[in-house]
Amino acid sequence: MAPEVVSRVTLGPRLVEYELYSPTLREPTALRILFPAAYGENTARFPVLYLLHGGDDDYRAWTDKGGAAEATQSLPVIVVMPNARNGFYSDWVKPGRYGRTAWETFHIGELVPWVDSTFRTEARRESRALAGLSMGGFGAMSYAARHPDLFSAAASFSGALDTNVYTFIPGIAARRDGGARGSIWGDRATNATRWRAHNPWDLAANLRGMTLAVRTRTGLPGPLDRDRRPDPVEAIVFHESLRFHRRLAALGIGHTWHYGPGTHDWPYWAVDLRETLPILHKAFLRPPPIPSPVTHVSAEPSYRAYGWEVRVSPAHMEFSQLSDADKNGFSLTGRGIAHVRTPALFEPDRTCTVTIDQLHTELTADSAGRLDFRLQLGRRKPGTVRVRIGVA
Structure with missing residues (x-):
């Protein structure tokens, strides 16, 4: 309201x-x-x-x-x-x-x-x-x-x-x-x-x-x-x-x-x-340009930065960090399960090749040109997941 x-x-x-x-x-x-x-x-x-x-x-x-x-x-x-x-x-x-x-x-x-x-x-x-x-x-x-x-x-x-x-x-x-x-x-x-x-x-x-x-x-x-x-x-x-x-x-x-x-x-x-x-x-x-790549640190369970969206569960106060985020990929450090959505960086409905640490897969951008990721971070202590993105 x-x-x-x-x-x-x-x-x-x-x-x-x-x-x-x-x-x-x-x-x-x-x-x-x-x-x-x-x-x-x-x-x-x-x-x-x-x-x-x-x-x-x-x-x-x-x-x-x-x-x-x-x-x-x-x-x-x-x-x-x-x-x-x-x-x-x-x-x-x-x-x-x-x-x-x-x-x-x-x-x-x-x-x-x-x-x-x-x-x-x-x-x-x-x-x-x-x-x-x-x-x-x-x-x-x-x-x-x-x-x-x-x-x-x-x-x-x-x-x-x-x-x-x-x-x-x-x-x-x-x-x-x-x-x-x-x-x-x-x-x-x-x-x-x-x-x-x-x-x-x-x-x-x-x-x-x-x-x-x-x-x-x-x-x-x-x-x-x-x-x-x-x-x-x-x-x-x-x-x-x-x-x-x-x-x-x-x-x-x-x-x-x-x-x-x-x-x-x-x-x-x-x-x-x-x-x-x-x-x-x-x-x-003369506004300063938006930083690229993007790095953002937060202890909130969910946050946004320059179109990037991060949600970590379980939802409690604990630091995570999105690093070096651009159309080529990103890294995320934290604990728990993370859901990451990119900005509209890609051609809508285009299939992208994705490497999550050593695992290769494909994801399709949504109608707005965004990709969604579900990532397993550290379980008992903070861990880092690295994601690389290419165009298929």
């Missing part, structure tokens, strides 16, 4: 605040949207930037504190600023003050389709980007890595980009929204896979082929600080952002990296936004 508009209030020449009733959240939720100055002058369509707030803030923060309206004044971009409370842009596994809040399902499954069906957007991956600060930096990179079919660019400002290190941070967020420490992804000791399934550092390989920017400060007082004391919060996210930067570099994934003195505060995030917008605008004008 789609969300329903409860109210609409015009706050400025370009700024409109909406309240939506979300079937997923089972309650109203608010968001702000900045429209391009030329939105009402013609019938052109525009790309969309989803701009995410940090913890202890809400959907109003970027316009009230971060200068988002001024920074985007001349850009032909729709800026959507949704709410997420302290929910870490995730579906909670335990209830808090607002129940088992399903922020990811709302943002990805309801909000993005609603925006595309309601406004004149360029409703395609190449015309969607994410950016956010702190918790929102986590959200931007996590959403981009978990849903690469939807976004082609992501930026993090002082982001919590590796929850493997400072595991107490999501617990603080959960408690501030009335939940127990493990309300978001479960207790870390017994649910490490679920934590890693959302963690940008663990999912970094999925960001290949995207325009990426990572900006942070060190926590030492900088030029925009009146208080000359060090900031331990920014020091923590600097360490997380640095680890994420090094992870991207090790994987050979290009990105913009910036750091310098400064604290966990709005004067720096306003600068981050202003200096990152040209990078995102360039990505909209």
Whole structure:
């Protein structure tokens, strides 16, 4: 079901605040949207930037504190600023003050389709980007890595980009929204896979082929600080952002990296936004190509990436990885029985020769030009199956 508009209030020449009733959240939720100055002058369509707030803030923060309206004044971009409370842009596994809040399902499954069906957007991956600060930096990179079919660019400002290190941070967020420490992804000791399934550092390989920017400060007082004391919060996210930067570099994934003195505060995030917008605008004008071949890692029982579909049974949280996937074949690593469907890469109803490890067989593409595979992976521990495809 789609969300329903409860109210609409015009706050400025370009700024409109909406309240939506979300079937997923089972309650109203608010968001702000900045429209391009030329939105009402013609019938052109525009790309969309989803701009995410940090913890202890809400959907109003970027316009009230971060200068988002001024920074985007001349850009032909729709800026959507949704709410997420302290929910870490995730579906909670335990209830808090607002129940088992399903922020990811709302943002990805309801909000993005609603925006595309309601406004004149360029409703395609190449015309969607994410950016956010702190918790929102986590959200931007996590959403981009978990849903690469939807976004082609992501930026993090002082982001919590590796929850493997400072595991107490999501617990603080959960408690501030009335939940127990493990309300978001479960207790870390017994649910490490679920934590890693959302963690940008663990999912970094999925960001290949995207325009990426990572900006942070060190926590030492900088030029925009009146208080000359060090900031331990920014020091923590600097360490997380640095680890994420090094992870991207090790994987050979290009990105913009910036750091310098400064604290966990709005004067720096306003600068981050202003200096990152040209990078995102360039990505909209000249989108990066979809990676080929495709590699995607996930701990979900089923997932999609660039038209490839993977479903693993039994259905539980465990990592699998699709690697080197193109029209010539792919590899899949994991445990259990996997069902893999290719994109429409082949001539419809054409017979293809297939080699699965050392076994040769033939498969016929369906009417859409896709092939379906049923593969036995490792039984007790992860194993890899290699598939090669040719045309008969």
